[in-house]
Amino acid sequence: xxxxxxxxxxxxxxxxxxxxxxxGTLLTPLIFPLxxxxxxxxxxxxxxxxxxxxxxxxxxxxxxxIGFDNNIIVxxxxxxxxxxxxxNSDEIYGALVIPKFDIYxxxxxxxxxxxxxxxxxxxxxxxxxxxxIKNVKIKDLDLNQESLDKLITKVSLNTYSISETISEDNxxxxxxxxxxxxxxxxxxxxxxxxxxxxxxIYGTFILQSVLDEKxxxxxxxxxxxxxxxQLMMGKVLGVGAVAFTQILIWIIxxxxxxxxxxxxxxxDGSNSVNEVMxxxxxxxxxxxxxxxxxxxxxSVDIKxxxxxxxxxxxxxxxxxxxxxxxxxxxxxxLQDASQFTLPISLPIIASLxxxxxxxxxxxxxxxxxxxxxxxxxxxxxxxxxxxxxPDWQLLLSVFLLILxxxxxxxxxxxIYRVGILTTGSKxxxxxxxxWFIMKNY
Amino acid sequence: MDLLNVKNICKxxxxxxxxxxxxxxxxxxxxxxxxxxxxxxxxxxIRIINQIINQDSGQIxxxxxxxxxNDIRKIGYMPEERGLYKKMKIGDFLLFMGKLKGLSxxxxxxxxxxxxxxxxxxxxWNKNIEDLSKGMSQKxxxxxxxxxxxDLIILDEPFSGFDPxxxxxxxxxxxxxxxxGKTIIFSTHRMESVDExxxxxxxxxxxxxxxxxxxxxxxxxxxxxxxxxxxxxxxxDKISSFSVIDSKIVVDNIxxxxxxxxxxxxxSDLLRLLLSNSIEILExxxxxxxxxxxxxxxxxxxxxxx
Numbered sequence: 001x002x003x004x005x006x007x008x009x010x011x012x013x014x015x016x017x018x019x020x021x022x023x024g025t026l027l028t029p030l031i032f033p034l035x036x037x038x039x040x041x042x043x044x045x046x047x048x049x050x051x052x053x054x055x056x057x058x059x060x061x062x063x064x065x066i067g068f069d070n071n072i073i074v075x076x077x078x079x080x081x082x083x084x085x086x087x088n089s090d091e092i093y094g095a096l097v098i099p100k101f102d103i104y105x106x107x108x109x110x111x112x113x114x115x116x117x118x119x120x121x122x123x124x125x126x127x128x129x130x131x132x133i134k135n136v137k138i139k140d141l142d143l144n145q146e147s148l149d150k151l152i153t154k155v156s157l158n159t160y161s162i163s164e165t166i167s168e169d170n171x172x173x174x175x176x177x178x179x180x181x182x183x184x185x186x187x188x189x190x191x192x193x194x195x196x197x198x199x200x201i202y203g204t205f206i207l208q209s210v211l212d213e214k215x216x217x218x219x220x221x222x223x224x225x226x227x228x229x230q231l232m233m234g235k236v237l238g239v240g241a242v243a244f245t246q247i248l249i250w251i252i253x254x255x256x257x258x259x260x261x262x263x264x265x266x267x268d269g270s271n272s273v274n275e276v277m278x279x280x281x282x283x284x285x286x287x288x289x290x291x292x293x294x295x296x297x298x299s300v301d302i303k304x305x306x307x308x309x310x311x312x313x314x315x316x317x318x319x320x321x322x323x324x325x326x327x328x329x330x331x332x333x334l335q336d337a338s339q340f341t342l343p344i345s346l347p348i349i350a351s352l353x354x355x356x357x358x359x360x361x362x363x364x365x366x367x368x369x370x371x372x373x374x375x376x377x378x379x380x381x382x383x384x385x386x387x388x389x390p391d392w393q394l395l396l397s398v399f400l401l402i403l404x405x406x407x408x409x410x411x412x413x414x415i416y417r418v419g420i421l422t423t424g425s426k427x428x429x430x431x432x433x434x435w436f437i438m439k440n441y
Numbered sequence: 442m443d444l445l446n447v448k449n450i451c452k453x454x455x456x457x458x459x460x461x462x463x464x465x466x467x468x469x470x471x472x473x474x475x476x477x478x479x480x481x482x483x484x485x486x487i488r489i490i491n492q493i494i495n496q497d498s499g500q501i502x503x504x505x506x507x508x509x510x511n512d513i514r515k516i517g518y519m520p521e522e523r524g525l526y527k528k529m530k531i532g533d534f535l536l537f538m539g540k541l542k543g544l545s546x547x548x549x550x551x552x553x554x555x556x557x558x559x560x561x562x563x564x565x566w567n568k569n570i571e572d573l574s575k576g577m578s579q580k581x582x583x584x585x586x587x588x589x590x591x592d593l594i595i596l597d598e599p600f601s602g603f604d605p606x607x608x609x610x611x612x613x614x615x616x617x618x619x620x621x622g623k624t625i626i627f628s629t630h631r632m633e634s635v636d637e638x639x640x641x642x643x644x645x646x647x648x649x650x651x652x653x654x655x656x657x658x659x660x661x662x663x664x665x666x667x668x669x670x671x672x673x674x675x676x677x678d679k680i681s682s683f684s685v686i687d688s689k690i691v692v693d694n695i696x697x698x699x700x701x702x703x704x705x706x707x708x709s710d711l712l713r714l715l716l717s718n719s720i721e722i723l724e725x726x727x728x729x730x731x732x733x734x735x736x737x738x739x740x741x742x743x744x745x746x747x
Contacts, residue, residue: 006540014528217524221585224491224518225541227510421493423522434455440495 007234051093192383210328316378329419374404450499474642517591671724
């Protein structure tokens with residue numbers, strides 16, 4: 001135990017003392033907003049060139065030019081062959097042909113262009129034509145525009161999740177918390193993705209660290225004073241602590257920033273739902289949005305999420321970290337490692353893909369199974385958590401994860417003890433198995 | 442009194458037998474050479490003594506009792522495959538190694554300072570390891586091996602990577618450590634250093650011990666009956682006591698010859714015999730085997746038998 005601590009201490013301090021750690025920790029949170037910002041920038045500045053769409057219209061629906069986004073639809077009397085040439089010479093983007101049809105059964109509308117148009121463009125053009133037809137219909141049926149407008153109704157649903165205790169004060173009402181399924185989706189995705197990222201990045205760190213010790217040949221010097229298992233454990237714990245430190249810094253930063261903004265906006269997250277609702281009637285729009293966000297955040301049990309996150313983060317990290325350590329010990333260089341990291345990475349990558357299914361339907365059997373199965377539970381239970389998970393499922397999942405972690409560490413230790421001293425032999429799964437079952441090494 | 446007894450050690454790996462019933466006794470306050478070609482099993486034996494790996498059967502006794510995990514503090518091991526953490530400072534590395542051996546911070550610092558003096562290096566405490574030359578890193582490795590003042594020092598191919606000046610410095614220090622009562626095992630396939638340093642040796646080939654004992658005893662047992670002579674006038678073939686293996690003219694009438702005794706006669710008898718055959722002797726030398734010759738001879742013997 002003493003020696004694990006010494007190894008741990010070195011591994012941890014070596015990494016945390018590096019400038020790159022501090023810079024990485026502070027800059028990484030900025031990457032996400034930056035990424036979103038860049039995406040929005042490119043989306044909005046997309047198609048800067050005005051695209052001209054010539055329209056041959058046999059119904060006289062489109063009489064004047066219609067501009068939308070960066071596009072403009074221009075009615076024309078030209079022949080399609082001529083338009084075709086213009087498209088090919090990039091004079092115009094496309095040609096829209098609206099044949100003569102019955103407005104109650106419009107069909108046969110065609111769009112010609114050199115490249116396949118985006119879904120947005122098609123959707124927009126369809127909307128425009130539908131709108132035009134609607135106008136003709138209103139006239140045709142002699143309807144009143146004003147009464148038509150009155151038909152349009154907008155309803156938005158507020159969702160509440162019922163907690164299991166019924167408050168005794170107003171015994172007729174269930175104590176309900178305002179919940180937001182969008183919020184649950186977003187937070188679930190965020191948590192799952194964060195664990196995915198950490199398991200991958202720090203798992204690779206472990207592999208690298210073990211491999212470095214092996215290739216710099218310092219490992220035999222060390223294991224003459226430390227048992228291989230102690231060395232491996234110290235290393236895994238050390239790298240894990242670095243990851244943990246990083247997360248802790250982020251949590252502290254997030255709490256600090258949110259406290260700062262909430263005091264700035266004068267909103268207390270513990271306010272009751274009613275108060276929030278009354279506040280929402282406040283005419284100040286920007287305040288309303290900010291309160292809305294805080295309201296959503298306060299609707300989920302932050303403490304529970306953080307604690308569960310830490311458990312699954314550590315569990316997932318140790319589970320995969322053990323395997324990465326075993327791989328690092330067995331191979332001689334990174335190239336050789338890739339054939340073994342692939343099968344180990346597969347469940348992690350699969351978790352990310354299954355996340356869509358789980359977030360879409362968090363209570364389905366497949367979601368429940370995936371959030372129990374130890375190789376996928378760290379990511380997928382975190383994805384499910386914000387939608388509400390029964391306690392027994394959570395406990396069972398954590399229990400299975402802990403069992404698997406213990407098994408993985410034991411398994412990895414048996415590979416590791418042989419692997420770190422073996423160089424130059426071709427590593428196969430069969431050989432790894434022989435190392436694993438070897439009684440006495 | 443022996444410091445270390447290796448008793449009937451056997452060890453097999455997945456595909457082959459690495460050690461076959463090896464027994465070795467290593468006296469206290471001596472330098473012991475563990476010799477053998479590459480792949481003979483030397484490193485396996487050393488790893489077993491260091492408890493890095495376990496033997497299949499047999500015993501290791503240190504100070505007469507079964508070795509256990511706490512004895513690791515009494516051993517300093519410099520493996521053949523050795524390296525350092527590139528991204529550390531020398532001081533931090535030595536503190537780390539000292540801590541692993543149970544040294545306090547101040548003990549490590551004091552011991553390191555002594556060794557910096559012994560190995561004639563200036564204070565390297567704050568130097569980065571990645572800035573070190575190969576010879577310098579070897580010195581740091583050696584210091585980390587002996588930092589905790591171990592009773593038993595095990596060096597696997599210690600002189601690879603050292604220039605002759607630094608190799609001599611290390612040899613000098615090894616002899617000093619021996620005089621202080623330390624026991625040194627040193628494993629190598631390069632025999633020159635064995636001749637200079639070792640008191641006892643064991644030779645391992647193909648996982649078996651093929652030779653062991655005091656180095657002087659071994660040498661005299663393998664003393665050859667070959668003489669090298671530089672002389673005037675050609676040696677007459679008809680002398681029946683010896684045969685001429687090789688003879689060549691250096692200049693004019695001066696010859697260099699190797700002769701092998703057929704009858705057992707003393708060196709002075711041989712000299713007299715030559716002089717009486719009107720051969721004028723310029724140089725006369727009995728060929729004594731060095732460990733390299735014995736080593737090659739024994740290994741070839743083994744190859745022929747196997």
